[in-house]
Amino acid sequence: MRTQYGGFEKVGATKDDCKNFKQGLNCYTGEYDAEMIVQRLCMKRTFSSDYSFEYDVNDDRELIRVFWADVQRTNKYKMVFVPFTTFNNHYHSVTVGAGLLASETIESYTWLLQMLLKSFGSSPKVVVTDKDTAMKQAIHPCFQTQGIGYVCGI
Template identity: 35%
Template sequence: MKQTIVNNCKLNIGATKTFRILAEQSNGYANIGASLTEFKNFKRNIKCYIGEKDADMILDYLKALSESQDGFYYAYQVDEDNCLAKIFWADAQARMNYSLFGDTITFDPTYGTNKYHMAFTPFTGVDNHKKSVTFLLCTCRS
């Protein structure tokens, strides 16, 4: 049950909806083995655990990828308060695509920001087969 909540959190599915899904799969709310309040409390505890460590967690994840995957690259910058301000990553396939077809790139920094005022900016290139090639950049919007 807890793993289902964690997995659904990754998909941006909240505790209430997860509770309803499990009730449907279990043939009723009485068969779940927990209350909606317990689901919400568990999700709250996950958020508390992550707390202010979310930037460290993503950087640790990217470091692990760079150590385990040849050609994986990432870079980041922090601001004057030592808070994550910019982050960029690309795997070997994205880097190869960029080196071969990087002459046409567009980006839209108006996509939106998260609670840290960071914009998630997709870069899209076009290869010689007229296929889109996507690159990603997260930057701090002022």
């Protein structure tokens, strides 16, 4: 609001008022955040026949599992989402990065993999992909000196 209106003095509230409002909003959504996610994903299911969504709650009605799948692979900007997932020291999967690509070309994947290397300083030990030819052709030049394993077709 400060940016949109040109300063707190033009908003009609102090900086503390805004912080208190945000804290109150966070308290509200903290109690209902899982319910809002379920409602949003259920609504999407009613509008898209290629979309599926399932969830599970425990005996205390707490959300414990969520699954969604969308045949549509791009967003409204027609960009492909490419997540990077690893395992932490407890062997839990953790998403550590992601990219949006306007095209699934060797050049796009090479750039994305170079950004991954730049961010982490080393290549992954194993790469698991679908059977995308451009991705496969980008992996080897980017990681060839790193001695990685590669799995295609998962």
